[in-house]
Amino acid sequence: MLRTVYLKSIRDRWLGASIAVGSLFLVAWMGLWAYADSDDAVGEYMASLPDAYTSLLGVPQDSGTAGLMLANMFNFLGPFVLCGIAVSMGAQAFAGEERDGTMNLLATVPRSRSRLLASKTLAATTIIVAASVLSFASYVLAAAISGSDAGSLNLAAAAVHLGAVTLAYGAFALAVGALTGNRGLASGAGTGLIVVSFLASGLLPMIEGWAGIAKIFPWYYIGGAQPLINGVNWTQVVVLVAIAGALAGLAWWGVNHRDLRSADTSGSLLDRLRDNPYLERSLALLAGSGSSRGLVSKALSDSRAVLTIAAGGLFMVLVMQGLMFPTIQDSLGGLVEALPEAMMAMVGFADFTTATGWYFGEGLSITAPIAVAVVAIGAGAALAGEEKRRTVSVVLGTPTSRARFAWSKAAAMAVGSVIVGAAVAAGIAVGNLIVGLGLDYGNILAAGALTAGLGAVLGGAAFFAGALTGRSVIATGFGTGVAVLGWGINAFIPVNPDLASWAKVSPFYYYATPNPLEAGLTLSHLGVLLGVAAVLVAAGVLAYGRRDLNG
Template identity: 40%
Template sequence: MLLNSVYTKTLRDRWLGVAIGTLSIGLMVAMGVATYRSLDEVIAELIRSYPEALLSMLGATPELLAGGATRFVLAEMTNFLAPLVLAGIAISVGTSTIAGEERLGTLGLLLANPRSRTAVLMSKLASLVTLMVLGGLLMWGATEAGAAAAGVASGTARVGAASVHVAAAALSFGALSLCIGAWTGNATAATGITTGALIVSFLGAGLFPLIEGAADVARIFPWYYIAAAEPLQHGVDWGHVAILLAASSILSGLAVVGVNRRDLRSGAAATLLDQLRRSARLARLSELISGRAQVANTAARTFSESRGVAVIVAYVMFLTALLIGLLFNALSDTLGNFADAIPEALVALFGDGDVSTPEGWYQLEVFSFVVPGGMIVVAIMMGARAIGGEQDNSTMDLLLANPITRPRLVAEKGIAMVLAMLVLGVTAFAGTIAGSLLGGLGMSAANVAAASAQSAALAVVFGAATMLAGAATGRSRPAALAGAAIALAAYVANSFLRVDPRVADWARLSPFNYYMDNDALVNGISWANVGVLAAAAVVLLVLCAIVFERRDVRS
């Protein structure tokens, strides 16, 4: 039943992504451990005083942290970054299994061979499983190597056990995207919905344990099973792993049913919005979400093309910002204890806020991850499509046959990105203000606007870097990977470097430094920081124009 050629082709196409992803984790572990080594004392102090609730959100318990700095870094990697990286790869593979091949128009040819849809799906599923096993093993090896390179052993931490949990969780997200792709044939929907589920799962698994009486709700989220059993401390919890594998199996079974009961597409599927539009009842709603295509100029077209995704991200951002405001009151008793408990050094990781204040709480919950993260995802997506994507789609030839210079094209794409980030900034602002009003938190509108604007400026920098990578390679995928890698490295570098006074100055190389270091929610806008970010974006866009001007357009 297993089709060897289909299985090996998927492995061949994807193993490099897995290797690069896990290698990055190893590098980050090395960097993190090297920075934190000097902070064992601080960590020890932290562990004595840290409230359990917050640690649970970070996926780390005092018990686990007893190992000191190394353990802390390992916990952050295995509970947060590694699952994010591996799940991202799994979603990409899961989507490409059926829906991705339909988008490319290659599935018809594949199935013109005397092989069933089920056989093709199962063969690709087998390669997804293999890739996740490989990812888990590499993550284990890279993490151990990273720690060793930084001069410490991971000690008694059971990185291998944590890797099993991470790989199993990533597999479940891959199976979800496969299932959605198999039922709809729509790659955009498969990736979009699963990524949404990933974010919701992360937030749900982290937040519900904080709410008294609702802790068990967290169990419905796959993310919960990554760290809930503390595999880093206690080894593999086969019960939890079995739950993740069972979920993956059920989703795969549903995928088999889905792919066998519908017509296959050839070429690009209509987007989710297109499908909604065809339903008379929902047509108006979808029109509202995506709007009409704008064709006045390239900036307008680029902006309108990204509107669908931007609206969805804005929606998630708005709701999160709103709910976090309401949660503050529910959790204020617990949060009250935080103020004195967290050492200065560590607070740097989450922004220099006091989480017992509304500003500190928002900084931790909304402005340290969801808002910049959401914006950066959209900016990277737009940056990748801008120059690389138009060449991938072969639309660049016809576009550039018009009387428009390449630098102008870069400028218009840049303007569209800035516009999109401004819209997301306004949404983050509106959600936070709404949350503040409903929760009676009395946050300063000017400061919230400042944080939103600085986040938008930050995202534009990464979007511009992605565009530059797209201009250099003529491809969208390496561009998006480069953009994501730069953003992740900048985030980690800023977080880790700021903690150690000896290397804190190096954090200035990270754009995140200019987003976080003035603590905009408390102190208002730093025009100097905005200036640095804007200048960086302009320099990157100018470089992009220069590089693109010199290159042959890829066909």
């Protein structure tokens, strides 16, 4: 172990991880506070439910509404944040230094690659474990200060499971990065595995006979054994940690058996696919050749890869969800009918018995916002990215005004959001057509338009922060912060009727209320989204014209 390498890795990462844990705490506290004030009747009602129902939700009966909130933190929001950190650190650990070209320096010090890898791996493990422990502690704190009673919930056990799963994802990204030296590939593969696992472990168990397949995905083990109720399942945890260890071993083998890369010469995944003569033609069609045509098309082609994956993936997921609906409807029908309306709204899988509710709960409330956020925030932060990479000097050496340059980046962000919105509409429309769900096509279009509007707000936030500061990290962080907090506010605040109107500060409120698949387009809500986005972009362009550029 190399102490300096270890400490530097920790130093590079602790702030980001702390902010993430802090956000988790805020969301948990906000939710618990809203739930705590809400009607006792809900708690009483929960207590009266048969065992089977509450265990389906993953919470014991006596934990009440606070249990629902905490189960959400452990099974959904928390894992996404922690696993995201783990993948990012795992991918950066070895391959990141190669991408930055700093490996050329590190590799010339008289220390072995193995020790370098070990130090970086240990640093990542430290951060992951610390983040898991701290987020667990913050939930306990949130429950205490909001006066919630977590009942017999075994929070510590859930934290142990979550930590083990997080380690597995981090080790996966580490192994891919160490084997290939390609940071982009490592973080892409890690993120892809998270998304696929999340969808698979959520959807597969609902289909009769397919539940077993979900068990090959790490995500399943976050809540699969219901640690909140049953405590730690040590077999699962030990197996997960062993898998993480094996992946770290693979990483060790990888770094010792290949040439190290130097700086950013790897080329994108798309480029490598394009080198394959069989794929060349179709990919050229897909990608287009206009990367150097002008400011907007260049900006769009920069986010082409993420746009292709996000919009294409979203389209396929939505079509599949349509195909799955008839099966789900049969298996959930009886359960849902037994629950009252208010209860359903809170649980979030409100009316899975109707096609509109199913698409809303599974597609529009989680998957579509994530996809459009990733595309729009990335494109919004690209203006600051040109300063970080110092390419802005060359571009603004041409007779292009700063305002035109900034507007072009904003336009590309808007186009990206519209493309994801179109993918939402197309995916639901195709699912609707194949299965004959009877959804209204105008309403489907409305859902697409609102998705694009949400993207424009989130991308606009990133754009504004980037234009103001010139720092892409701040741009991405601000955009993501608005997305996570906005989602949390809209998801949890409305549970308490006294606070419900506060949800209107969140862009997600205008996106998701009322369900566009049922109510169609609420024109004023789309207007709010587009108006806020326009103000953010205009303010960003103004700020961009008034300061010194970096680089």
